[in-house]
Amino acid sequence: MTCAPAADDAGAGRRRFLAPPRDQVDRRCFEQRIFSGFAGYAELLQGADWPDIAALNAHLAVQGKHFVVQDDALLGDGLHYEQRVAQGRIATRAQNWHDLFNALVWARYPAIKCALNAQQCLHIAAMGTAQRNRAQAALTQFDESGVIVRVRDPALLSAWDRHDWMTLFDPRSWQQGDIAVCAVIGHALLEQALLPGRLLVGKCIVVLGEGAAACVARVAAAIGEGRVLAEPSELRPLPLAGIPGWHAPQDAAFYQLRDYFRPLREGRTYPSVLSPGS
Template sequence: MKRFTPYEQWHSASLESGAFNHLNTLFAVSNLPDWPQCTWFTSFLDAKNANQQAITFVDDACFSEEERYYEQIIFDTGQVPTRQQNWHDLFGGLIWCLFPKTKSLINQRHIEEITQHGTKQRTKHRNALTLFDECGVVLAVSDDSWPKLLKNHQWTTAFFERRELWGKTIFPYIFGHANYEMLTKPYIGLTGKALFVKVPADIFCKDLAQQYQFIDQMLYEMISVDNCLRDNSLLSPLPLLGVPGWYDNNNSEFYSNTDYFRPKRRTRI
């Protein structure tokens, strides 16, 4: 089996699809000539964690003898262990840049759970935090009809018949860095977890960076005050390749694949 060089790995993936528009607008990732170093993130992030430690990104190799859990390192030191030439950690760093308040809060919540239950026992809260951290997609909506449509798996209506409203009354923001990693080589079946956030209609008219600042604050409040990630009950499946503009999906036949765009299961009485 051929082993690809880091350069070949970097250029083997397409970062130009619609799913990466935000990263290209804010970070110009598709224009990077090669894998960025840890210090590259510094110019995009000036934030502290909940323990008032400045967030920095450090080569994961520096923590080879570290006995602390990943989340404990971040909370204690502010240093985010980051594997070099690694898609997962590259996108993880970018999510820190986009959602610093929410990422810091999630880190804090992990530490609180670990302090109470230890590292081996995974509570419903920690499972939900991890699921959202890896696979979450924020669906900001100004029209209350969207959550019902998507939660009821009315995929063709939501994705195709109403596609002209995407960007106007509904706007997707990827939070889970694993989503971005998988979207570098998309496949039918790729599914994220949607969390709906009600927003005023004028938010979509703002600068993209301002939109992320607003959503970051909204998420922070929803998690810290409303405890929306106490479990995963508010997370809804979202077929990522169905999102308008994220894939070659500009035809109704694409949404007829019920193995991917699955109908809602009927609840037995």
């Protein structure tokens, strides 16, 4: 097992994850729970051949956006990636898992992606392209590694605040719906899951007490209004392999892996979650 928190582009010292070639991916990996929200895209993920840009645009309709080949001609326009997206052009590298998963998230959760892009463009307009602020780092971390979690039992938030992982991952809480993953947003997480057994960590925004669709809509609104993701520290880490049914084995010894289920760092606190009235 490899402990592999999803990387963000601020992680300058990290070795970049190299996804396996398409013909070397075991198609059974897509049975993992992390891919459950993308079951409708099996043809694009599991077909023998890479989908080209025309296929992406045909299968993944995103209002006001289209996928374009990222080549030297495109990059020569002098624009930032996010500025092109704002113009409706999502630059996409050919035969690239990372960009394919990005395209799938655009199709599945367009309101989230549009909100992230709008906020990035506001910061680029204020900062220029040579500098990045803390909010841009937070937006990027959520884009790459983000997970939206819905919680109904406030006691679970208290356990999460303390990094009391055994309480947070009590199977009864997940089976009863007291806590649930509503959406996996991070396309870097999806890319890394091509190699089953990696111990991935999601960076979470949490909503209190709503269904999945309402939860995603509330997060999109909060991002678009600039009420969340001002700082990377707002994001709650969630060791995804600890979720009941997301990894095997999940015995008591597994939950004692301190390099993965990390204790709370002194002074670390988390912000309030989004609630129906917020």
